[in-house]
Amino acid sequence: EVHLVESGGGLVKPGGSLRLSCAASGFTFNNAWMIWVRQPPGKGLEWVGRIKSKSSGGTSDFAAPVKGRFTFSRDDSKDIVYLQMNSLKSEDTAVYYCTTGYSDSSGGYHGDDAFDIWGQGTMVTVSS
Amino acid sequence: QSALTQPPSASGSPGQSVTISCTGTSSDVGGYNYVSWYQQHPGKAPKLMIYEVSKRPSGVPDRFSGSKSGNTASLTVSGLQAEDEADYYCSSYAGSIILLFGGGTKLTVL
Numbered sequence: 001e002v003h004l005v006e007s008g009g010g011l012v013k014p015g016g017s018l019r020l021s022c023a024a025s026g027f028t029f030n031n032a033w034m035i036w037v038r039q040p041p042g043k044g045l046e047w048v049g050r051i052k053s054k055s056s057g058g059t060s061d062f063a064a065p066v067k068g069r070f071t072f073s074r075d076d077s078k079d080i081v082y083l084q085m086n087s088l089k090s091e092d093t094a095v096y097y098c099t100t101g102y103s104d105s106s107g108g109y110h111g112d113d114a115f116d117i118w119g120q121g122t123m124v125t126v127s128s
Numbered sequence: 129q130s131a132l133t134q135p136p137s138a139s140g141s142p143g144q145s146v147t148i149s150c151t152g153t154s155s156d157v158g159g160y161n162y163v164s165w166y167q168q169h170p171g172k173a174p175k176l177m178i179y180e181v182s183k184r185p186s187g188v189p190d191r192f193s194g195s196k197s198g199n200t201a202s203l204t205v206s207g208l209q210a211e212d213e214a215d216y217y218c219s220s221y222a223g224s225i226i227l228l229f230g231g232g233t234k235l236t237v238l
Contacts, residue, residue, distance in 0.1 A: 037229075044229060044232040045219075046131075047228070050226065064225075102176060104179065112221055113219070114219075118173035118175075
């Protein structure tokens with residue numbers, strides 16, 4: 001069975017840092033593009049960013065509100081992706097989900113537009 | 129860039145059909161056939177319901193259908209059932225910005 005499990009959330013002061021982890025199982029992680037999506041309490045979904053598989057270049061892209069403050073890394077030997085969050089602001093308070101691109105039945109891969117495996121989310125609260 | 133525009137709420141009685149709209153621009157919804165829809169029940173992770181405007185992943189009932197006209201995409205839920213009550217989010221590939229989500233629509237089954 002496929003699984004994504006996030007961890008590392010918690011309470012952090014403004015300006016602080018936090019590293020989230022997302023552990024994968026049940027699928028070929030090294031081929032997967034890993035995406036983070038966040039959801040502030042009571043609000044909608046927001047795409048945070050994505051790291052491609054190493055075979056696709058391993059590059060990352062980020063949403064404008066987090067660019068320059070957040071980074072991704074991945075350890076394909078452990079099937080884990082990390083989200084390093086620095087200079088945290090109150091507006092970063094949210095549930096953070098990791099997810100992965102969808103492989104459709106025609107062989108297409110949707111790393112940037114459709115996401116089918118989701119973790120349960122981890123809560124990040126930025127407050128003094 | 130702003131989020132895609134969805135109505136905050138929609139409703140219908142069991143057995144009826146309801147359509148949720150998702151309006152963007154020519155730089156996102158109108159420019160690419162990469163619109164997806166997600167269903168999210170309270171306290172749960174989103175679930176992919178539609179991809180590439182109108183395609184359903186395996187296991188999604190055919191009561192769910194998607195379409196697009198110009199800069200507006202739509203999700204139609206036919207034969208409404210109680211378990212369809214949830215929040216629904218659209219998303220669209222947006223080129224260099226990568227991906228935008230809509231603000232979400234709360235679907236109530238009356």
